[in-house]
Amino acid sequence: MTEKKTLKRFASVFLASSLIVGALAGCSSSEGTKTEGGSSSSSESSDVIKIGANLELSGAVASYGSSIANGAELAIEEINAAGGIDGKQIELVKVDNKSENAEATNAAIKLATQDKVTAMIAPATSGNAIATAQIANQYKIPTVTASGTAPNVTENEDGSINDYVFRTCFIDPFQGIVAANFASNELSAKNVAIYADNASDYAKGLAASFKEQIEANGGTVVAEEAYVADDTDFKSTLTRIKSANPNFIFIPGYYEEVGLIVKQARELGIDAPLMGADGWDSPTLVELAGAEALNNTFITNHYSSQDPEETIQGFVEAFNEKFSESPNAFHALGYDTVYYIKDAIERAGSTDGEAIQKALAETENLSLITGTFSVDEKHNPVKSATVLEYVDGNQKFNSKVNP
DSSP, rough: OOOOOOTTTTTHHHHHHHHHHHHHHTTOSTTTOTTTTOOOOOOOOGGGEEEEEEOOOOTTTTHHHHHHHHHHHHHHHHHHTTTTTTTEEEEEEEOOOTTTTHHHHHHHHHHHHSSSOEEEEEEEEEEHHHHHHHHHHHHHEEEEEEESGGGTTTTTTTTTBBEEEESSSSHHHHHOOOOHEEEHHHHHOEEEEEEEETTOHHHHHHHHHHHHHHHHOOEEEEEEEETTOOOOOOHHHHHHHHHHHOOOEEEESSSHHHHHHHHHHTTOOOSSOOOEOGOOOOHHHHHHHHHHTTTTEEEEOOOOOTTOOOHHHHHHHHHHHHHHSSHHHHHHHHHHHHHHHHHHHHHHSSSSSSHHHHHHHHHSEEEETTTTEEOOOTOEEEEOOOEEETTTTEEEEEEEEOO
């Protein structure tokens, strides 16, 4: 889903992290340790395949990272019970990046140099995932983000590809297009407003793709406003939006702010349909906004637990049995990420990083819980999106949209 806040202090963090990496690389001469520019073969003879999980287990977006971890744990439990990967059991090595870029970088270094993982589940948010890309490339450790939806997680600004970084989620431009088409075709939206976090690449990317598509559909953007992450009072901006009289408002952002925005919008008498993307997907959203305020709101997401497809319902039942709750999209993406890595290791016939990387890039028609996908040249899965509606605080399956 997504990058959280901005890559603040990234330059200084990256410099510091580079020094750490250099120091660790200089000490990594013992047998079985991953060295700079190469990967160890020690895992070839081990009875265990270590998969690192660099996730937001505490901090601002702990809901995302914890959900991905639970989904991954269920997948690993199933795989190990069925004999593992080529007879080897999977061990999940979790590190809490505390929802911070610097901690995400340090966690990646630890997983690469100390834990010597075969592959990594990258952070949930795009910003944190981007902060780990250099480590993945340097140590040739295949890394998959479950929910980092910003295009520049896998593709750099100069067009180069982060060779060892992949994802199981679709990217933001696709979500923005799906939202705009849903607004035009299903809600007859003509005069729309956009209210986005201007410090978030995730929100800005969604806003840009939504605006382009809604205008292509014949709609008009009558108001375009911005907020800043960690804001709590949105009423003055919402009042300006209300005065523009939109019949639809697109609010790409994260649940922490969005919950308050929805609550305050309804308090101001804004009854137009509101829509966002996967960043809304957290139980905390309902707590912040209130169930009634969320009526007539919609999101694009990666899957729905109410999708009647047999494999999805099997996953929902298994997850509910283990965790006593219905799985959200982040649970499903964490689950799928492990199976994506498993499939690549099996096709590679090896735990060598370069072989797994090649298999990940060559993935075709892989059927998982959040959809069947093939991987494109930018390491993005080409897959469907789901539209959900909130009804009395619960997500209801609306429709599935193919790419």
